[in-house]
Amino acid sequence: MALTRDFELLNKYGMHVRPAGALAKLCQKYRSDITVEKEAHAVSGKSVLGLMTLEAPCGTILKVTADGPDEEDALDAIGDLVENRFGILDE
Amino acid sequence: MPDGVPVSRPLGSGAGELREKVTVERFLAQGREPLQLRLVAGGLGLDRVVPEAALNRPGLALAGFFRYFAPHRLQIIGKHEHAYLGHIGKEERIGKLRRLFSRHVPAIIVCRGLAMYDGMSELADRTKTPLLSTGIETHYFINAATLLMEDLVGLHEVVHGTMIEVFGQGVLLVGEAGIGKSETALGLIKRGHALVSDDTTMLRRDSSGRIMAASVEPIADFMEIRGIGIIHVPSVFGIAAIRGEKQLDLVMDLERPADAEPYIDRTGETTWYRDILGLRVPEVVVPVAPGRDMVNMVETAVCEYKLRAKGYHAARALDERVLARNAQILKLHKVEI
Numbered sequence: 358m359a360l361t362r363d364f365e366l367l368n369k370y371g372m373h374v375r376p377a378g379a380l381a382k383l384c385q386k387y388r389s390d391i392t393v394e395k396e397a398h399a400v401s402g403k404s405v406l407g408l409m410t411l412e413a414p415c416g417t418i419l420k421v422t423a424d425g426p427d428e429e430d431a432l433d434a435i436g437d438l439v440e441n442r443f444g445i446l447d448e
Numbered sequence: 449m450p451d452g453v454p455v456s457r458p459l460g461s462g463a464g465e466l467r468e469k470v471t472v473e474r475f476l477a478q479g480r481e482p483l484q485l486r487l488v489a490g491g492l493g494l495d496r497v498v499p500e501a502a503l504n505r506p507g508l509a510l511a512g513f514f515r516y517f518a519p520h521r522l523q524i525i526g527k528h529e530h531a532y533l534g535h536i537g538k539e540e541r542i543g544k545l546r547r548l549f550s551r552h553v554p555a556i557i558v559c560r561g562l563a564m565y566d567g568m569s570e571l572a573d574r575t576k577t578p579l580l581s582t583g584i585e586t587h588y589f590i591n592a593a594t595l596l597m598e599d600l601v602g603l604h605e606v607v608h609g610t611m612i613e614v615f616g617q618g619v620l621l622v623g624e625a626g627i628g629k630s631e632t633a634l635g636l637i638k639r640g641h642a643l644v645s646d647d648t649t650m651l652r653r654d655s656s657g658r659i660m661a662a663s664v665e666p667i668a669d670f671m672e673i674r675g676i677g678i679i680h681v682p683s684v685f686g687i688a689a690i691r692g693e694k695q696l697d698l699v700m701d702l703e704r705p706a707d708a709e710p711y712i713d714r715t716g717e718t719t720w721y722r723d724i725l726g727l728r729v730p731e732v733v734v735p736v737a738p739g740r741d742m743v744n745m746v747e748t749a750v751c752e753y754k755l756r757a758k759g760y761h762a763a764r765a766l767d768e769r770v771l772a773r774n775a776q777i778l779k780l781h782k783v784e785i
Contacts, residue, residue, distance in 0.1 A: 374678070385626060400648055401608045403625030405672045407648040410606070410664040 359424035368442035371414035376443040381405040389425025490572030498554040501597035526586030559586040598655040611644035611661040618694040623702035635743035642691040646671040653725040659696040699731040708735035715763040
């Protein structure tokens with residue numbers, strides 16, 4: 358059973374190299390398949406380059422779906438990361 | 449799995465397949481530079497949908513013959529139509545144009561920078577029909593615009609995979625994150641093959657029924673290599689290491705040995721396929737294990753694919769040889785008896 362949650366990008370510059378790197382690194386820790394979607398464009402959460410094709414500025418709502426044994430933990434952790442502006446202090 | 453039977457399975461969920469409606473606005477946005485298009489009038493109709501990719505020259509319609517007229521296509525006014533409109537008197541011209549503009553066509557495009565006749569802009573605004581202009585000559589424009597339209601109306605899908613050209617064949621490397629798609633591609637680049645896209649690939653079904661693969665902006669020409677980070681391929685390996693759009697010929701699925709097991713056919717007799725955008729693409733499932741030279745595996749699989757495409761099937765050829773020898777042994781045996 359896959360889980361889906363929406364997350365709003367809060368950091369100033371939205372999705373770019375550093376957030377994509379942080380998100381992909383986090384997703385890679387989980388065994389679940391993780392998909393990140395903006396409108397109809399869906400990419401793997403474990404892919405740095407894929408995340409950058411989303412072209413998602415600040416304020417974009419991303420639909421994240423996790424499917425696997427640790428899907429709930431994965432979504433919780435992704436929520437924390439997005440809320441903490443990917444840990445980027447100056448954003 | 450029965451031997452020798454082609455088996456098909458989908459690539460991804462298929463949920464990402466898109467067939468977007470093409471509005472005149474989108475056609476204009478995509479064609480503004482390559483097709484030198486600009487909007488003259490009728491901007492209120494930019495949300496009109498262009499249902500067909502083909503273009504229409506409304507010469508006969510202008511002359512008054514509307515049977516079999518193609519109102520769902522972009523209407524092209526070239527030198528011929530323009531000269532006809534100039535040839536007839538002003539009042540007749542307005543009447544003819546009014547009949548064309550009132551047909552609710554997606555848009556009317558005047559080619560080779562020909563001048564607009566009086567009243568055209570007003571008709572465009574009144575009927576909310578976008579009136580566009582291009583400086584390109586009509587036949588070049590029709591070719592280029594048809595290709596653009598087919599591109600816009602065709603099925604698209606963005607998939608997680610790395611596309612590379614190997615010995616002239618387009619190969620899509622798929623498999624879970626971290627399995628080694630990019631590292632394999634890196635090795636192939638070093639061997640002289642060319643990268644189309646790393647990690648995220650846009651697939652498009654074109655008008656001739658092929659699947660074309662290309663990179664997705666803004667990550668074209670970049671790769672991510674674990675432990676190194678992001679690299680710019682043409683800067684590191686030279687411009688010959690990359691190429692643009694490439695036809696998809698073969699899917700190679702890199703799998704952990706346990707996951708690959710159901711697909712492993714030790715002789716290669718079974719042909720696997722992936723369903724992509726409604727088409728079947730041959731697939732090879734390769735178990736990834738420490739010490740396996742993936743670059744060599746991909747090159748060999750491509751060569752084997754090329755041989756098969758030419759009609760030579762190694763497993764079947766060997767099978768025939770073994771059967772022939774068996775038959776021979778049986779014959780000798782009978783003679784001895």
